[in-house]
Amino acid sequence: MPIKLVTTVAGLHAESARLLTSRQGVSQGLVPTMGALHEGHAALARTAVEQNDVVVASIFVNPLQFGDAVDLDRYPRTLDDDLALLEAEGVDLAFAPSVEEVYPDGEPLVRVTSGRLGEKWEGASRPGHFDGALTVVAKLLHYGVPAAGLAGAGSHGSGLPAYRAYFGQKDAQQLALVRRMVADLNFPVEIVGVATVRSAEGLALSSRNRFLSDEERDAALVLSRALRLLEERAAAREPLDLESAAALVESQPLVALDYFDVVDPATLEPLAENCRETPFRGEGLALIAAKVGPVRLIDNARLVS
Ligand code: PAF
Numbered sequence: 001m002p003i004k005l006v007t008t009v010a011g012l013h014a015e016s017a018r019l020l021t022s023r024q025g026v027s028q029g030l031v032p033t034m035g036a037l038h039e040g041h042a043a044l045a046r047t048a049v050e051q052n053d054v055v056v057a058s059i060f061v062n063p064l065q066f067g068d069a070v071d072l073d074r075y076p077r078t079l080d081d082d083l084a085l086l087e088a089e090g091v092d093l094a095f096a097p098s099v100e101e102v103y104p105d106g107e108p109l110v111r112v113t114s115g116r117l118g119e120k121w122e123g124a125s126r127p128g129h130f131d132g133a134l135t136v137v138a139k140l141l142h143y144g145v146p147a148a149g150l151a152g153a154g155s156h157g158s159g160l161p162a163y164r165a166y167f168g169q170k171d172a173q174q175l176a177l178v179r180r181m182v183a184d185l186n187f188p189v190e191i192v193g194v195a196t197v198r199s200a201e202g203l204a205l206s207s208r209n210r211f212l213s214d215e216e217r218d219a220a221l222v223l224s225r226a227l228r229l230l231e232e233r234a235a236a237r238e239p240l241d242l243e244s245a246a247a248l249v250e251s252q253p254l255v256a257l258d259y260f261d262v263v264d265p266a267t268l269e270p271l272a273e274n275c276r277e278t279p280f281r282g283e284g285l286a287l288i289a290a291k292v293g294p295v296r297l298i299d300n301a302r303l304v305s
Contacts, residue, residue: 003087005094012095013148016054019092020146020161025053027162028146030189032137035059035096036076036207037085040197044166045089047194051164057086058140059096064107064132076207095143102139111135112185114177117268121259121287122173122298133174134181141165141182141189163189170196170204172285172300176268196299198224204299216293219254223288226260227301234280234303249290258289258296262303280305 006012016028029048033041041057048055059082066072079096086094111131114123118130146161167175175193182191197205202224203217212220226245233240246260262271265285284303289296 001090001092003083003091003094005083005096007095007097008101009097009143012056012093012143015093016056016144016146016148017150019054020150023053025146025161027052027054027164028144029055030140030144030163030165031055031057031091032140032165032167033057033059033082034061034075034207035082036078036210037082038197038205038207038209040168040170040205042085042089043197044168044194045086045091047192048164048166049090051192053161054093054146055091056093056095056144057091058144059094060102060136060140062102062132062136063099064103064111064135065129066132067126067129076210102136108135112138112181114181117173117177117180121268122289125258125289125296130174130177134177137178138181138185138187141187145188160188164192165189166192166194168196169193170206170299172265172287172298173268176266179266202228204297206297208295208297211295212293216254216295219252220290220292220297222249222252222255223290223297223299227286227288227299230262230286230303231301234284234305237279237281237305239277240280240303249288254292256291258291260286260288262286265302 004015006015029052031044031048045057061075063072083094112134114130114134123130146163167178169175179191182189201221203220204224226249229245230240240262242262246257249255249257249260262284263269264271265283271284286301286303289298
């Protein structure tokens with residue numbers, strides 16, 4: 001079925017209600033994006049299509065989560081390609097609102113604050129980023145509520161349609177924060193994390209990778225190599241020896257390492273020192289961020305033993 005583009009919240013509600021009704025749908029999935037879609041987003045869309053009767057993808061470059069206007073202007077806008085990718089994955093509706101539609105009164109006075117969890121790691125070098133991201137995610141999750149446009153919302157099966165929203169595990173801190181917001185503020189939605197998609201060489205896909213030169217792209221592979229080293233050590237129940245993995249990254253002259261640490265997957269607090277120096281047991285999340293040429297890259301890996 002061809003994808004339908006809607007640009008207003010009213011249009012989104014009307015179209016999603018029409019599709020849920022005509023399909024007697026019992027579930028709706030939302031895939032929030034900022035466009036410039038790649039295979040990583042395709043995996044989010046594919047998972048949502050597998051799990052839901054109706055799927056909406058939003059495309060909105062959210063000014064609130066950009067620190068500076070240059071970065072916001074530079075963010076790639078590729079609507080036609082995005083629509084083609086979403087249609088190929090079977091997404092029903094693309095919701096691409098204007099800034100005025102999302103923020104009709106200008107910047108919102110009341111926002112979601114990400115607290116301690118939003119101030120560290122990515123938050124330390126991008127102040128306000130997660131408050132802006134969570135604020136728009138809260139709005140998008142409200143827009144995507146499947147019952148919003150249904151006249152007789154209770155008439156679908158045993159009650160309201162199930163509602164799920166899809167986020168990439170590559171943005172581990174964003175995913176942890178969205179899960180926390182949904183739990184702390186009782187949003188009626190299930191958050192589904194989808195595995196990171198990588199290039200054949202191992203580079204985590206990102207809309208920003210297009211700004212890397214060939215040489216920088218090769219250099220950036222050291223990030224996933226270092227993560228793989230930790231995964232292997234964790235699986236073998238060896239000490240993680242984070243220092244030697246960090247030294248590998250730092251040996252690459254085109255890569256400026258920002259942070260590389262092993263944290264609790266839910267709280268993102270660093271694991272106790274002894275987990276690093278004694279054989280690894282249990283679960284952890286390795287987080288890495290580095291500047292490669294003009295681009296800041298992040299990646300992570302789940303460590304299990
Ligand atoms: O991950 C993103 O693309 C954005 O942060 C999101 C979740 C769409 C909010 O603008």
